[in-house]
Amino acid sequence: MEQNDRDFMQQLSRGPLTKNGFDARLVARIEEAIDRPVARRRPWMRLGWHGAGVGALAVLLLFAGFWHWSFGSGGLAGSIELKGAVQTAGTESPMFADARAELHSALLLGLRSDSASDTGNVVSGYRTLFVAPEDGQFELEAQGEGIVMPYGQNFWKIDSVSSAPDADALSQKLIAYPLTGKEAAKTNAIQLRQVSEVPLMERLLFVGNKYVSVEQNLSDAPNRKYRWVKDMDQVASTSVRAAFEPEQEPHVPLAAAMREAGNVATAEAEASPAVGLEQWSIIRRTGSWVAAAAETTNGQPYAPLENATLTELKTPLPESFNQFDTLYPTWSQVLKIEPAAKDAFSSPNEDMLVVVLEDELVIYPYRQLGGDRNPLRLSLEAGETLVMAQWAKEDKYVTNWKKQLAELLSVPTSTAGVE
Template identity: 30%
Template sequence: MSRNDSDWEKELGDKPRSGKGFSDDLRRRIEDQVEQRDRRRRRWLWPAAGLCGAAGVCALYLLGGLSLLPGQGVQADLAADLSPSAVQSTPEATAAQARLLEEINVKSGLLIGLRQDAGTDTSANGASGSSSSYRTLMLAQVDGQLQVAAQGDGVLVPYGQKFWKIESKDVATESDELHYLVAYPADKKTDARQIYDNPEESIVLREKLLFAGNQYVSVEENEIWRDGSLPAEESKVWVRKLSQLSDAAVPRSASAAGLAHVTLQEIYGEGAQQILTTLAYNRSNGTGQSGRYPAENMLAQESGTWTYSTGDNWAIVRKPGKWTAQVAEGYYEPESRVIGFKLYPYPVRLPELVTSHDKLSDAPWVRDAQLQEQRKDLLVSPLEDLAVVITDQKLAVYTPDSSAIESKLALEVPLAPGEALVSAQWATGSYVSDWVTKARKYLQSGYE
């Protein structure tokens, strides 16, 4: 029976099992294979040794009466039962080894984008006035070894037949301090965003990337007006197409280009408005999500809060195991002159056109992989040959072992303090080598 996403989300919260390496069950399986005298095609589970070398080492252990596993002695009389052919290379053994190598060959690659906010940077460069920083890693098997095949600043994503790059820009004018995002074709670097500088006001603008897919981006925007005795502040969230990100003026102007964004109705269709109206009504009446549909489109505005039922202000944010749509509910604090928002779940899963592949797996080896770590998130490739367990300190990359029941740790990538996932794009088959080439070019080698 397949397991739904809620099951996996629950399991992501389970405590990891203690201990690593060989389990008791694995020991028993290996001993059973040795005792089966007529069985010559063994599956060795030594991740760090070559297949032929593993057979030779095992034979030495058996013939010498040594211990194969810690605390597990192998009976001496079993050594006499091994004929010379058991440790010699045969056509059957060679074919089995070739099949084993094919089974563990990783045919998936992952382009992963990360964000570190200025407040979480413990280095000397993490000044409070700086913007968030971003980096991209390309994880792939190159020359038979899983590795970080390319890495660099910014967030690189596939967009149509090309790759686009998202970067944070820091600009100071006579009156404004701007930290904003730009997006452009990766082979043509550009700073294309119109600066809308009003000398009569002084603004500090910060934009933060929440999500980047192969068509859409989600952005949090914060503006602080430094005029008067108290600052006035406003925060909002938007979803835009990748191309719209660079079309919008900064700070926001009254022009249509400055307000270009994607609504929930554009993603979910006509039914979105009915859901939004219900959410607005239920929030304003404190009835959760069990209330009836109101007769008209309500925009509650009580106790300094209001719910956006227009579908304009929403975000794509990461929750354990999946990307989710979140609706913004605004609030106003008169004393501090702050307009802010809180996010609440939109009760429909994001469609494939927004998040591409964003699914977990019920494969036994995937569950085994996540039990190895103090994990807070999980990514699984479409081919189910690669799993990335995300912890507070690292990316732990696992592959299935030859039995496809247990997992093998293939790679660990350290994370900086506070780094968060903002993008995860999968490549499979022949696309992997192409992505590696492009990632090395656009992340490490500059531009055309």
């Protein structure tokens, strides 16, 4: 598209038009007509096509809806708002239309499955899927138990260790340790996997490339939850514990997290006094990870939360907590592809779209011409949810991840990290 034509389309997207006959779909149709590859024309047909010719075509299409226009000061109406990220219908761009599109992204997906015990506790299991480009399409390259994630310059693993079913007290702890790098050789995963004598249940709500969100409860009080955000070193430090003392639990307070983005005052005003600044969570809303918190017990920041309902905070998370968390297609575009979509993730390169359905993940090369015809489909277990989406967006990292993860995701949990 010529620059003048692009400027013209941007002016249309900004308004000031209210949606009636003219809407984002008409804008998209105009853009598609301008961008669509054109078959070879006779020389006389080329005259006037660029520049003013394109503008004339756009004007003709606009006048087709002239009698339905209405003018106002509110901008283009009909915008679509996603939790944690606002996207307008006017930002839609053609999908599955680029014959020259190439794939340069790889994805590590972390999944959690839950089951209820006889005591009312939730027992969780985890697995990691690695999706990468292969011969011009996305393929499942490797998968394995636990959560394998990039942390710093190395790969780490977060896993869960549960007590035996006939144990006196049920427990499930999280352990974290390096799989690669100098420290990996010093790690004894077998020792870390010894069952905890502390009757504490832990599960993951979110895994970033540095921070995780954890939910805890004592096994004799399954409905009295604690929720913390921790960095990886804090998770590793509690892999072995002699007792559970909430006041001593290592964590990242909400104010410390928001300090990175300069939003401390806003976050404090939003969270206090109804919800606490010490206990908070990172949870998934359609299209985005968001900060959320719950009511404290009588204002006590280290007591179990009295309300299981999490309140989403309007204060955006710093990028260090949810890097590469922009959904590039609009939600309306996602629903056109998969009407039953529950959630969606997209790559920072804008070449991979992961649509979450009730029982499967559908992975599209969404810029690629014809990419909607044969997507990669991966089955989900009943009640399985995503807790991690980590991206490699450069070819050198994709190649490196392929080499390392092919081995790391096939190593039995009992021997990983053992000298």
